Amino acid sequence: MNKIETRDLSLFYGAFQALIGVDIAITEKMITALIGPSGCGKSTLLRTLNRMNDLIDGVRVTGNVLIDGKDIYGEKTDLVELRKKVGMVFQRPNPFPLSVFDNIAYGPRTHGIKRQSELEGIVETALTHVELWDTLKDKLDRFALNLSLEQQQRLCIARLVAVTPDIVLMDEPCSALDPFATGKIEELMFELKKAYTIVIVTHNMQQAARVSDRAGFILLGRLVEYGETRQVFTNPREKQTEEYITGRFG
Amino acid sequence: MRRLKELIIEKTILLNGFACIFFVVLIFFFLAKDGLALFRTISIRDFLFGQLWNPIAEPPQFGILPLFLGSFLVTLGATAISVPLGMACAIFIGEIAPRWMRELLKAGVELLAAIPSIVIGFVGMTMLGPMVKNIFHLPTGLTALTGSFALAFMAIPTIVSIMEDAISSVPRSYKEGSLALGATHWQTIYRVIIPAASSGIVAAIMLGIGRVIGETMAVMMLTGNASVMPRTILEPVRTMTATIAAEMGETVHGSEHYFALFALGLVLFAITFIINLIADAALHRKRK
Numbered sequence: 001m002n003k004i005e006t007r008d009l010s011l012f013y014g015a016f017q018a019l020i021g022v023d024i025a026i027t028e029k030m031i032t033a034l035i036g037p038s039g040c041g042k043s044t045l046l047r048t049l050n051r052m053n054d055l056i057d058g059v060r061v062t063g064n065v066l067i068d069g070k071d072i073y074g075e076k077t078d079l080v081e082l083r084k085k086v087g088m089v090f091q092r093p094n095p096f097p098l099s100v101f102d103n104i105a106y107g108p109r110t111h112g113i114k115r116q117s118e119l120e121g122i123v124e125t126a127l128t129h130v131e132l133w134d135t136l137k138d139k140l141d142r143f144a145l146n147l148s149l150e151q152q153q154r155l156c157i158a159r160l161v162a163v164t165p166d167i168v169l170m171d172e173p174c175s176a177l178d179p180f181a182t183g184k185i186e187e188l189m190f191e192l193k194k195a196y197t198i199v200i201v202t203h204n205m206q207q208a209a210r211v212s213d214r215a216g217f218i219l220l221g222r223l224v225e226y227g228e229t230r231q232v233f234t235n236p237r238e239k240q241t242e243e244y245i246t247g248r249f250g
Numbered sequence: 251m252r253r254l255k256e257l258i259i260e261k262t263i264l265l266n267g268f269a270c271i272f273f274v275v276l277i278f279f280f281l282a283k284d285g286l287a288l289f290r291t292i293s294i295r296d297f298l299f300g301q302l303w304n305p306i307a308e309p310p311q312f313g314i315l316p317l318f319l320g321s322f323l324v325t326l327g328a329t330a331i332s333v334p335l336g337m338a339c340a341i342f343i344g345e346i347a348p349r350w351m352r353e354l355l356k357a358g359v360e361l362l363a364a365i366p367s368i369v370i371g372f373v374g375m376t377m378l379g380p381m382v383k384n385i386f387h388l389p390t391g392l393t394a395l396t397g398s399f400a401l402a403f404m405a406i407p408t409i410v411s412i413m414e415d416a417i418s419s420v421p422r423s424y425k426e427g428s429l430a431l432g433a434t435h436w437q438t439i440y441r442v443i444i445p446a447a448s449s450g451i452v453a454a455i456m457l458g459i460g461r462v463i464g465e466t467m468a469v470m471m472l473t474g475n476a477s478v479m480p481r482t483i484l485e486p487v488r489t490m491t492a493t494i495a496a497e498m499g500e501t502v503h504g505s506e507h508y509f510a511l512f513a514l515g516l517v518l519f520a521i522t523f524i525i526n527l528i529a530d531a532a533l534h535r536k537r538k
Contacts, residue, residue: 050430057349084432094423097446106441107431156427163431 001165003028003197004049009063011044011053018044020221021063026214031189031198033212033229035106035205037244042201046169048069049199050086050218051079065250067167087165091172093152095144098134103144103155107163126158130188150181157188168192170200186211203228205245209233217241265336270355278519279467285516288312288509297513302476303488305497305507312510314517318488320394324469327398327483328405328462333455335402336409340454343410345439356414363407371471374400377473386484392474394487400468405458413455417443422492449532451532460522466491 002110004026011019016219026032034042047053072082075180084107087236095103104123114121125141127133129180132154136142144155153173160168174182189198189211202208208215209229216226217238225232225241236242288297292312298315343355375392378399383391403528420443428438444451466489474486475496494511 004303051425052430055426055429080432080434082432083430088426088430090427090430092423094421096424096427096442106428107433110428110431110437122307159427159431214360243372 001025001028002066003068004199005064005066006045006048007064007066009045009048011041011048011062012060013056014229015040015093015209016057018221019048022221022223024216024223026197026199028197029195030213031193031200032214032216033210034201034216034218035078035203035208035244036218038199038203039046039134040218042203042218043171044054045218046199046201048177049167049169050088051077052088054079068073078111080246084163086167086169087163089153089156089160089170089173092176093149093156095147095152095155097143097145099141100144100147100155101140104159106160107159111163115238122162126162129161129191130154130158132158148181150177150184153177153181153185154188155193156184165196165211167197167199170198172201172203174202182207191218217244219244259386261314271485273534281512281516281519284509285512285514288506288513292510298517299355301479303493305501305510310506312506312513314490314514316477317488317490317493317514318517319480320477321463322474322475323394323483323487323488324401324489325462326393327457328401329455329459331398331402332405332458332462335453336406336458337413337451338369339406339410340417340527341439341444344414345435345443346400356411359410362403363411364502365403367404367465367467368471370400370403371468374468374472382484383538388484390486392472392486394473394480394483394485397469397473397487397489398483400472401462402463404465404468405431405462408461409454409458412454413447415453416447418532420446452497452532453529456525456532459526461527463516463525464491464522466495490518494518 002025004024006022006024009019009022022045024045034045036042048061049067049072053059053061061073065073066249067082067086071077096106098106100124104126108119108122110168112173113122124137127136132151135151144152147148147155153176157168157173176187177185186207189200192198200208201210213231214227215229215232217224217232217236217240219240225236225238227237232241233245238246296314296320300311301313301315302311302313303316304311339355339359342442343352343359347355356453374396377394381390381391382388382393382396382399386395395398424442425438428442429435433441469489470492473489475488475492476486477488477493478486480487495512497507498511501511
């Protein structure tokens with residue numbers, strides 16, 4: 001079964017239509033990349049999947065987004081449950097201005113875990129998962145904003161892992177990082193793929209080619225092409241995709 | 251020619267900048283000159299800790315403890331009222347209210363700041379005073395509490411506008427990060443936004459207190475002006491500011507009483523200076 005499925009999904013910012021009739025089916029435990037030029041709507045599409053667009057005034061969504069077969073734009077949707085299940089990593093690392101420990105414990109605490117021993121366990125597991133435990137285990141009370149950018153982004157991923165989501169949305173997670181750190185985060189993504197369904201927005205096409213299993217090309221709010229990453233990159237069906245990938249625009 | 255013009259403008263601006271500091275220093279020396287003259291005849295100890303203020307007694311008594319406690323009680327009451335109200339208001343404006351209501355409320359708060367304190371004094375005298383009198387069954391409605399209420403209204407605009415600035419300038423990414431983890435709006439506000447804005451919040455409270463301590467007109471009208479040692483907030487008190495305003499006209503230039511009022515001004519100056527210093531330190535606090 002498809003983990004995520006959108007049906008005729010359109011999104012309007014006031015009068016401007018940012019997504020036009022998008023149909024996409026995303027498979028479990030794979031990395032799906034959304035590519036396209038700046039402003040094409042790929043981040044907007046990503047943000048419909050955990051309803052982060054709700055925060056913006058004047059947004060209207062039509063069509064359906066099904067996650068595990070349930071329409072998340074239905075009336076019964078519990079936003080807290082949805083966002084616990086569909087986590088997000090942002091473009092710029094955004095740790096809270098708290099200690100490393102409090103950053104990771106934030107989610108679990110929010111969801112009602114109070115026992116210190118339990119929180120300590122969660123923090124250790126989450127940091128181990130993103131390979132930060134060995135570096136930070138003696139510095140859990142360090143102020144998170146003083147870490148390097150790469151470590152901050154790992155911390156943000158650990159913070160997410162701590163609430164055990166199902167799906168991880170990544171909105172250009174490496175755009176603030178240097179190539180070396182980018183490589184490290186990509187390795188981490190392969191590791192995370194074993195447990196999570198990952199959707200990543202990137203305008204770095206090499207990155208999409210390297211990490212993703214499926215790729216969707218979005219242009220001016222339309223999903224122009226969607227398929228196996230290798231096929232999209234080596235043998236695109238659509239002329240626009242080919243032009244974008246070969247660097248003729250974008 | 252152009253270089254000269256630049257130079258003149260630059261120096262003028264520099265001069266203006268220094269002028270502000272210069273005036274503060276000047277005011278301080280002016281206060282200190284006449285204020286410190288008091289201590290030629292009266293000990294600092296008697297002045298600060300004396301329990302009786304009675305300049306026309308024979309010999310005159312210049313103990314400012316009752317006045318200090320009067321100011322303290324009124325300020326404490328006003329702070330206790332205005333901080334929770336102002337904070338709730340700032341959070342509502344900064345985080346919860348839809349845009350049109352935000353603009354409306356901000357305009358309203360600014361309007362509140364524009365009300366002359368004498369008008370608040372009027373309202374307090376005709377409405378608040380009798381209310382306090384009836385509710386607590388007191389012989390008079392002119393008490394420290396009445397003054398506190400009126401001053402709270404004057405402190406709220408300061409508190410709200412600085413706090414709201416602090417709350418609005420918390421990076422959007424913190425809020426998004428928190429919501430994306432499944433936190434509710436309220437959890438996001440009290441676990442991320444308020445801690446992130448804490449230095450601005452402390453500064454807002456401090457400046458609100460500074461505003462309250464220095465206020466004169468309304469407290470003079472509302473607190474009953476009895477310079478006795480206050481025991482509860484439901485008794486008439488007299489603040490330091492009201493004392494200076496009420497008695498300055500009756501003193502003889504260069505008399506002991508005259509110097510005593512200047513010394514009182516010096517104490518006020520020191521208190522507000524310290525409060526502003528704390529506010530400033532809070533605003534510029536660096537995280538380690």
